[in-house]
Amino acid sequence: xxxxxxxxxxxxxxxxxxxxxxxxxxxxxxxxxxxxxxxxxxxxxxxxxxxxxxxxxxxxxxxxxxxxxxxxxxxxxxxxxxxxxxxxxxxxxxxxxxxxxxxxxxxxxxxxxxxxxxxxx
Amino acid sequence: xxxxxxxxxxxxxxxxxxxxxxxxxxxxxxxxxxxxxxxxxxxxxxxxxxxxxxxxxxxxxxxxxxxxxxxxxxxxxxxxxxxxxxxxxxxxxxxxxxxxxxxxxxx
Numbered sequence: 001x002x003x004x005x006x007x008x009x010x011x012x013x014x015x016x017x018x019x020x021x022x023x024x025x026x027x028x029x030x031x032x033x034x035x036x037x038x039x040x041x042x043x044x045x046x047x048x049x050x051x052x053x054x055x056x057x058x059x060x061x062x063x064x065x066x067x068x069x070x071x072x073x074x075x076x077x078x079x080x081x082x083x084x085x086x087x088x089x090x091x092x093x094x095x096x097x098x099x100x101x102x103x104x105x106x107x108x109x110x111x112x113x114x115x116x117x118x119x120x121x
Numbered sequence: 122x123x124x125x126x127x128x129x130x131x132x133x134x135x136x137x138x139x140x141x142x143x144x145x146x147x148x149x150x151x152x153x154x155x156x157x158x159x160x161x162x163x164x165x166x167x168x169x170x171x172x173x174x175x176x177x178x179x180x181x182x183x184x185x186x187x188x189x190x191x192x193x194x195x196x197x198x199x200x201x202x203x204x205x206x207x208x209x210x211x212x213x214x215x216x217x218x219x220x221x222x223x224x225x226x227x228x
Binding site for chain 2: 037046047048049060062063064096098100103104105106107108109111112113114
């Protein structure tokens, strides 16, 4: 059974860098055909796709956040990481990691439970 | 970027009712449309992928239809646990985008 678990600080100060880790179990982050994604949800609002890293290492980021995002993998720990720089209160959200599977179509079939990150001084 | 417009944003219904939620894309997305269910405080759960393919383990009262720019999620007979929030998601082109959500409420 594939499981994803996000971890990281729950509170980040404005202008600092948000760093989260997603630990994957039951699958390998280098398995072919998967897009390891980050998605966020501000409190009481909808879902926003942040970006993904493909198993090959290629990345694609949401243009609205592109200049501030970095997604990487640590194959030795089977983890996917997200860094978001220069955060503001608008970056306060529950951050989810999810596995994107390509079976004809492409969809998120496994999600972490999410971690709330609050940006505040 | 592709914009996804979901309607209605909220819907009041009763147990046993049949309901339909609609998602419209700002341009054609073929069948690259997925539906998720989200319970309060939980991660979204995949219900339907490729517009009409039921994800394994999802009850058959959920069904999806459509292609191109207009898609529907239908729940044939609402159960108490279905009164939560639903999102559509286009994966036709990056950046991926989601509808704004539809909250199902008990009448």
